[in-house]
Amino acid sequence: MDFTPTPEQTAARDLAARIFGDLSTPDRLVAAGTGTDAELWKALCAAGLPGAVEEVGLLGLMLLLEEQGRTTAQVPFAVSCVYGLLAVAAHGSADQRARLLPGLRDGTEVATGALPARGGVGRVRVEDGRLTGAVPWVPWLRDATFVLVAAADRSLWLVRTADAGCEPVELTAPWRAGRLVLEGVRGERVGDTGAAGVAYDDVLATARTAFAGLQAGVCAGSLARAVAYTNEREQFGRPLAAKQAVQLRAAEAYMDTEAIRVTAYEAAWRRDEALTYGTHALTAAWWASEAGRRVVHAGQHLHGGVGADVEFPVHRHFLWGRQLDAYLGCGGEVLAELGDLIATEQTTEETAEEAEESV
Structure with missing residues (x-):
């Protein structure tokens, strides 16, 4: 690596x-x-x-x-790059790439995705290319020109937001979210029709990795503000940063931030190198969820009473960190999925080894 x-x-x-x-x-x-x-x-x-x-x-x-x-x-930088540019470039047909990528590159088209928000898969059904169902909330849906929807069978479909229903939803972070309502809306399939789930698995892993990277930045920004504040703020004639308890809390937050960053980098590097990275993406998502929540709480705590001021800049990092925690699925959910995936991959490898030995 x-x-x-x-x-x-x-x-x-x-x-x-x-x-x-x-x-x-x-x-x-x-x-x-x-x-x-x-x-x-x-x-x-x-x-x-x-x-x-x-x-x-x-x-x-x-x-x-x-x-x-x-x-x-x-x-909507993260969602448009993940659910638009990278998804269409990797899994779109030649016609889709020719039609959609120019607008996504110059920003005249904005994409978002009805995954991996919890509940996205399983709520939408497809019949004759028409989608019916609802997704409780989709980030930046109110800014998007089209949305990548995951159906119950893990197939991916592109839907023009102008053809779908969008009900505004306010989240913890200001992500211009909306509730997606589909009532027989025509969509176009993304990904090989003979390999259901392959495109979905890749896009989902890419999204988890990317949003873990976003969380690393949120945490780094929160910690930087906390460090600046504790160096400037004095108590009994000494900066707060001189106190051992403050130093330890900041050090723990720094290590958590680096853990998010390095696990996300590994997953991203593996995708770029065309290596399997599903478990690595889940590992990054777990760190981003669990450690990210700790870091943004530490950022507020290190600001003392000022950290409780919703108009103080560090509060935005707190809101984003908590929203990313929820969007990635929360630590316990991600860990359970990671365990299932590891067990499945191990079973697949054992079956393949047994088949080779029998030959």
Whole structure:
């Protein structure tokens, strides 16, 4: 494994850091309220960052999402790259790639996905190419031009949001979410029709990895604010950061953040290298859920009473961290799925070995 960024990945990360740092400021976030920052989205697209994801791969996308997470920038960057660009590029037909990728690259089209939010699979049924059902909440659905829907049989379908029903839903974090309602809506299949579940498994693992990377950025931003605050804030003539208890809490948060980052990097690297990465994506998701929750709580705690102020910048990291925890499935759920997947893979390997021995 080599997580050293390529020159292209480094350039994309540095550009993203500059744009997010300049435009996703606390004052602008307050002005945006719960809405999307349209000016920031235009700046990202004008810089070619969504389109660059195809070249820099999932590991490169991780670097960009970390920068988004550091500033809790309110744009549909993660969902459009994961459920749009990468999904269509990997599993779309030649016609779908030709039709959809140009708009996704320049940002005129925005995608989102009705997975892996809990309850997404199993609520939608398909008959003759028409989808019926509902998904309780889909992130950034109100900004999307189309949504990637997972049906009960784990097939994937692209649906134009203009053809579906969208009821606004307010989440913990300002993700412009909506309840997706499908009443016989025409969709187009994504992925090989003869291999149901293959495209779904890959897109789901990609999403878990990407959102774990986003969580790493959220945690890093929360910790950076806590470190700055405890170095500036004095108690009895000494900075709070000089206290051992504060140092230990910050150190634990740092180690948790690095655990999220390295497990997410490993999963992303394996996908880019065309290696199996389902268990690695779940491992990253578990760390992002469990450790991410600890870190954003620590960030607020280290701010003392100020951390309880919902208008203080660190509170946004808390909201995003808790929302990502819920979106990834919460630690216990992810761990149970990871155990089932490991057991299934082990059984498959044993069956294959037995077959070879019998030959």
